[in-house]
Amino acid sequence: MNPSSSPPTARLVHLPDLPPVDCPCGQARRGFADCTEFPGTIHLTNxxxxxxxxxxxxxxxxxxxxxxxxxxxxxxxxxxxxxKPLTSVMIPPGVVHRAVGRMTVLICCIPKFDPHDEYFPDEYFPDE
Structure with missing residues (x-):
């Protein structure tokens, strides 16, 4: 590390303390949305x-x-x-997805979550 540069800043967030936001999956608590050092967001979603x-x-x-x-x-x-608990699923762009049933999920989004990048097949492809 260069002595003249400042060290990286670590951030801590307690996800249950964040305000819930309604989403197509239920309710999400979105962490690190305002953190420029991290290219994504972390969501605790019920x-x-x-x-x-x-x-x-x-x-x-x-x-x-x-x-x-x-x-x-x-x-x-x-x-x-x-x-089942501790299953991880990687969902790339373009894959239509949804959770079925009650669950609590930790979601890592890369890049940062953008509500304008959320599409619904019944609206996006209305004739199908």
């Missing part, structure tokens, strides 16, 4: 019922299931995949 299917054109998400009901699943391009 899904109480089936989430609305959606996709992103630029955003990659990694869902890590922290807790879920026994019959919970992630639907990826219309195919349901069973999940």
């Amino acid at each position: 899904i109480h019922t089936d989430a609305r299917a959606h996709f992103h054109q630029r955003l990659t998400e990694v869902y890590t299931i922290l807790d879920c009901d026994a019959d919970a699943a992630i639907e990826l391009d219309g195919v349901a995949q069973s999940v």
Whole structure:
């Protein structure tokens, strides 16, 4: 490290303390949105019922299931995949996805979450 440069600044956030934001999945608490040192955001998301299917054109998400009901699943391009706690799912841009059933998920979004990069197939492809 160069002695004349300042050291990197670490940040700490307690996700449950952040205000919840309604989203297609349920309610998300979004951390590091204002942190220029991190290229993404971390979301603690509570899904109480089936989430609305959606996709992103630029955003990659990694869902890590922290807790879920026994019959919970992630639907990826219309195919349901069973999940259990500590399952991680990488969802690249363009994959239509939704959570099915009650679960608590930690989501890492790269780049930072942008609500303008959230699309719904029934609106985006209205004739299908």
